[in-house]
Amino acid sequence: MKQWVTLMDGIDGFHIQEVPEPVDLKEDEVLVRINAVAVNHRDVKIINGDFKGRYAAPASPMVPTSDASGTIVKVGGPVSATKWQEGDRVLGLVRPTHLTGPTRSEHHALGLGFPQSGVLVEYRVFSASGLVQIPHKLSFEEAATLPIAATTAWMALNWNRPIDKPVRGPQTTVLLQGTGGVTIHALQQATAFGLTTIVTSSSDEKLLKAQELGATYTVNYKKIPDWADEVLKLTQGKGADIIVETGGPETMPQSVRAVAEGGIISAVGVLTGMTEDKPQPAVGLSLINRNAALKGINIGPRDRVEEMMRLYEQKEIHPIIDRVFGFDEARDAITYVKEGSHFGKVVIRVNED
Structure with missing residues (x-):
């Protein structure tokens, strides 16, 4: 069989x-049998060696990427047979042992794509507990976008709420930064819950697409650099109850200004750079004054993934896919994601349905 490999050297x-x-x-x-693999910014950074100094490069070529969907073609024994049978459509958890509760170091150590071998292969062995059933109305390409991006979005919106009691209603305002995979999943989820949403982007074209998906308000941060003031204006001075913070060090000061009293900033990304490389804003006193919380979001456990899947099935949510590449075009897919022009997710089709 074929597989893509990297030494984290570009x-x-x-x-x-x-x-x-x-x-x-x-x-x-x-x-x-892997049918589709979704590409994340994390995969791009691993392949290009951007994490050197934080992650040790592999001694031998390793398979990257962590998000995959496919079909079970063989069951190992009685333990796996109690959960799965041949022909089941499944997606793999990024951290197969993370079944419930907060992420811990032992979950990271078994993460797919790094430090463990990833999923950009034609066939892969998974633990029976590290798989989740795909809703029957989702395609393999759509399902492949769920493990990291959709789950991160789900946790950003719902981490502080009991399972099966997600946030609901237009009285809750959510600020969503950018139009990448996590943000667009969060927009679709928030729209399904009836929340008020504000989406920021530097592209009017992408903001128009966000409106078509249900965004209540949009803000072009190139035209309005002090977008926090615009968020406060749109919310009559209240601010956003939940902020899905994808930028990192350069956007965090405005997120702190834009968050509502008692609100939550869910930090999910570092698109403006790694925090270790840049001086950090003094956010502590501002958060205290607003009685707000800053929470780091790092994907989520299987029980929250299954909870999320119920919403996707009930509301018939179909993830937004910008472009699908062939298996032999994986390099092009990685480059395309790095360029950052996509709206939604980028997927590699490994095997046909």
Whole structure:
């Protein structure tokens, strides 16, 4: 079978290799024929070596990417057979052992795409507990976008609420930064809950697409650099109850200004740079004065993924896919995501349905 591998040394070193198809399975494992893989900014950074100094480069080529959907083609034994059967449509959890509660170091250590081998392969072995059933109305390409982007969005909106009691109603205002995968999933989820939404972007074209998906308000931050003031204006001075903060160090000061009293800033991304590389704003006193919370969001456990899936099935939410690349075009897909012109998610089709 074919797989893409990297030494975390740049796009030129990212290449296909031939390896034997997995044969032996443990009793709690299943073999999945991968149909689709979604690309995340994390994958781009790993392949390009942007995490060197934080992550040790692999000694031998490793498979990157972490989000995949596919079909079970073989069940390992009695443990896996109690949960799955051949032909089941599934997606893989990024951290297969993270079943409930907060993310811990032991979950990180078993994460797909790094430090463990990823999913940009034709066939892969998964633990039976590290898979979730795909809603029947979702395509493989749509389902592949859910493990990181949609789950991160879900946790950004709902991390502080009991399971199956998500936030609802127009009285809650959500500020969504940009139009990448996490943001667009969060927009679709918030719209399904009937929340008031504000989307920021530097592109009027993308903001128009966000309106078509249900955005209540939009703000072009190139035209309105002090977008926090615009958020306060749109909310009659109240601010946003939830902010899905994707920018990082350069956007955080305005997020702190824009958050409502008692509100939450869910920090999910660092698109403006790693926080270790830039001086940090003094946000503590501002958060105290507004009685607001800053929460780091790092994907989520299986029980919250399953909770999210129920909404996608009930409301028939279809993830927004900007572009689908072929398996042999994986380099182009990585480059396309790095350029940042996409609206929604970018997917690589590995095998046809």
